[in-house]
Amino acid sequence: MITCEQAVTICHKNQYREATFMDRLRLWTHLAVCRQCARFSRKNSRLTDLCNQASLRSLSEAEKEAIRKRLDQVRGQGPAN
Amino acid sequence: MTQHALHPETWVDRYADYLFNYAVVRVNDDELARDLVQETFVAGLQSAVNFKGNAAERTWLVAILKRKVIDHYRKSNTFKGQAEVKMHFPSQSDQEGDWLEQMAADPETTRENDPLENEELGLAIRECLARLPEKQALVFTLKTIRGMSTEDVCKELDINPSNLWVIVHRARTSLMGCLNQTWFN
Numbered sequence: 001m002i003t004c005e006q007a008v009t010i011c012h013k014n015q016y017r018e019a020t021f022m023d024r025l026r027l028w029t030h031l032a033v034c035r036q037c038a039r040f041s042r043k044n045s046r047l048t049d050l051c052n053q054a055s056l057r058s059l060s061e062a063e064k065e066a067i068r069k070r071l072d073q074v075r076g077q078g079p080a081n
Numbered sequence: 082m083t084q085h086a087l088h089p090e091t092w093v094d095r096y097a098d099y100l101f102n103y104a105v106v107r108v109n110d111d112e113l114a115r116d117l118v119q120e121t122f123v124a125g126l127q128s129a130v131n132f133k134g135n136a137a138e139r140t141w142l143v144a145i146l147k148r149k150v151i152d153h154y155r156k157s158n159t160f161k162g163q164a165e166v167k168m169h170f171p172s173q174s175d176q177e178g179d180w181l182e183q184m185a186a187d188p189e190t191t192r193e194n195d196p197l198e199n200e201e202l203g204l205a206i207r208e209c210l211a212r213l214p215e216k217q218a219l220v221f222t223l224k225t226i227r228g229m230s231t232e233d234v235c236k237e238l239d240i241n242p243s244n245l246w247v248i249v250h251r252a253r254t255s256l257m258g259c260l261n262q263t264w265f266n
Contacts, residue, residue: 009246012253016224018231043257048225050260054203056226057105058098059115067119068093074126075089 002026007037015048084134085141092122096139098222099207100146106200107150117153121146202264209259217252224249 002010007030013019014027031038059067097118104114124145132141210218220238223229231242240248 008250012246012249015253016231044253047253047257047260050202050264051206051225054199054206056203056206057102057111058222058226059101059118060227063115064093064097067097067115067122070119071089071093071122071126074123 002030004030004034004037007031007034008040011037011041011044015044085137086134087125087129087132087138087141089122089126089129092125092138092142095211096142099139099204099211100142102200102203102207103143104146104150106203108153113153117146117149120149124149205260205264206256208263209256212259213252213255217248217255220245220248221252221256 007027010019010023010027014024019027027041031041100118100121101114104117105111108114108117121142125142128145136144210221213221216238220234223234223237224231229237231245234240235242235245238245
């Protein structure tokens with residue numbers, strides 16, 4: 001039997017599809033008997049669903065760097081403040 | 082009333098993703114959205130002297146971005162000439178079966194697919210993400226939004242996997258709490 005702490009970690013890994021089959025088996029058996037972890041697991045999955053639904057986007061580090069460079073240029077020449 | 086100040090050197094780190102999400106929903110084109118974000122920052126720098134400090138920095142930048150989006154559509158409209166109006170008339174084949182059942186949208190699916198609602202959700206998540214300590218926000222972004230593998234994130238940030246999962250745990254727990262307050266109420 002795994003501890004709650006271990007169960008929570010597996011639960012997180014599972015959100016990113018990085019839990020092994022054995023991990024998931026251990027998680028399920030734990031969730032079957034531990035109400036608190038079962039509740040946490042449900043909330044955690046809900047967060048994953050929301051993030052997928054929002055289809056969050058972000059710029060890559062390279063794209064951000066390009067913008068930073070452009071801004072430095074502008075700051076170099078523009079009306080200084 | 083509190084006076085706000087501008088810190089242009091932190092703009093890209095603090096607002097680029099927020100503004101990018103805002104723009105991408107409206108123009109539906111990654112590259113264009115990225116350009117609009119850049120133009121927004123540039124315009125912000127150039128008109129920084131006009132900043133009165135009445136609004137928060139981000140609100141002010143969003144207002145500039147809004148103008149940029151409108152300008153974009155205005156420009157593309159002059160090339161097209163008159164706006165095209167497309168109407169969809171159900172064809173013969175659409176009329177078989179129960180009309181009401183077919184034309185009425187399933188409330189569940191429209192909710193899930195409503196771009197505006199999803200955008201609001203996205204911005205709510207961003208708000209919550211902005212409240213996290215920097216490292217937690219970064220790890221969460223790399224794993225969840227960028228979809229990077231644990232191995233790659235560990236390499237990039239020079240941390241070990243168990244360290245990473247502790248950070249993920251803190252980030253996700255805080256996000257759940259934050260969204261509970263902002264999104265579900």
